[in-house]
Amino acid sequence: MKKLISVFLLSIVAPLTAVASGSGYHLDDMKPNVSNKASLQRGAQTFVNYCMGCHEMQYSRYERVADDLEIPHELMVENLIFNDSKIGQLMTNAMTVDAAKRWFGAAPPDLTLVARVRGEDWLYTYLRTFYEDSTRPLGVNNEVFPNVGMPHVLMELQGLQKKGCAQVAVDIDVLTGQDITEERCDVLYLAEEGSQSPAEYEETVYDLVNFLVYTAEPMQQERVRIGIIVMLFLVVLFICAYLLNREYWKDIH
Structure with missing residues (x-):
């Protein structure tokens, strides 16, 4: 009996451990704040504009999100519903499973509960560690999720990162307050700038992950x-x- 219980617990813990550890890449700390309505509103806007073309939230309704995030229904319909859905319907898209498999090899996962499955630190680091990789079908790879089949949909905001040698800040000079840098290889650096500065992009990613944390447990x-x-x-x-x-x-x- 004890052996059966051990096997059962292992079958639950093992997948969760694998998901949390991923590639072994260091995860940056992210402290969500679901009481920050402005952050959640910006995150919802980013999700609808950049993620919802492929990913659904079939366990969330537009109306519930609008009410929780204090978005008037008319503004929700006008700015955050781009298909024929009504305010009371689920947050789904028009992509069929067959079409998704043809285009990406597998249907993009539903993101309603992704923050519960992956964790906010994983998502926050994942969305900031895409880099150019000409060997991949979509031209990019990811440090947290190697060989991922997802394109870098936020590239126009972040810009294009590459992996190679660059000057990295390792300390701060106590006399001048300037960064002490040294050259390190196999690190990510911004090769082409996007429409946002690095600080602005990090805030955008924070807001998006914050919104995903909210949808996972409204x-x-x-x-x-x-x-x-x-x-x-x-x-x-x-x-x-x-x-x-x-x-x-x-x-x-």
Whole structure:
């Protein structure tokens, strides 16, 4: 019986470990903030404009996203719904599974729960580590997900990264405040600039990942709110119980 339980737990943990570790590339830290409505709104805009042509969110509805992100329905319909979908429908696209398999070799995955599956650090690092690779069918590769079959859809924003030798900041001179650099090879460097600066692109990726974290668990904020109410109720209940207990035992020796 114990052996069966061990095998069952291993079958669950092993895939999750493989997903989290990926290529072994160091993942950058990303702290999501789903209470930042402006960030979520920008992330939703980026997702609809750059990701939704291939990826769906078949477990999310436009209306729920609009309400949670405080986007008026008319603005949602006008700016974030580009097909014939209605405000109350699921966030799907027009790409069929057969067409996706012909174009990409496999259907692009649904992204509703991707932040729960991959983790925000993985997504944040993944979207920032595409680089030119002429050996790949789509001309790019990725440090976090080697040989990925996805094009770098955000290239016009980030620009084109290459992998090679470049000057890398390794420390800061305490006297001048300037970066101390040294040449390192096998690192990513920006060979062609995009429409955004590196700082602006990192903010765009942050907002997009923040939005994906929200869609993976839309009830996060409500869950926290309910948890606080429950804890306050338990505190009041404890005080009442304590006072009642003291009153009941005060004449008993």
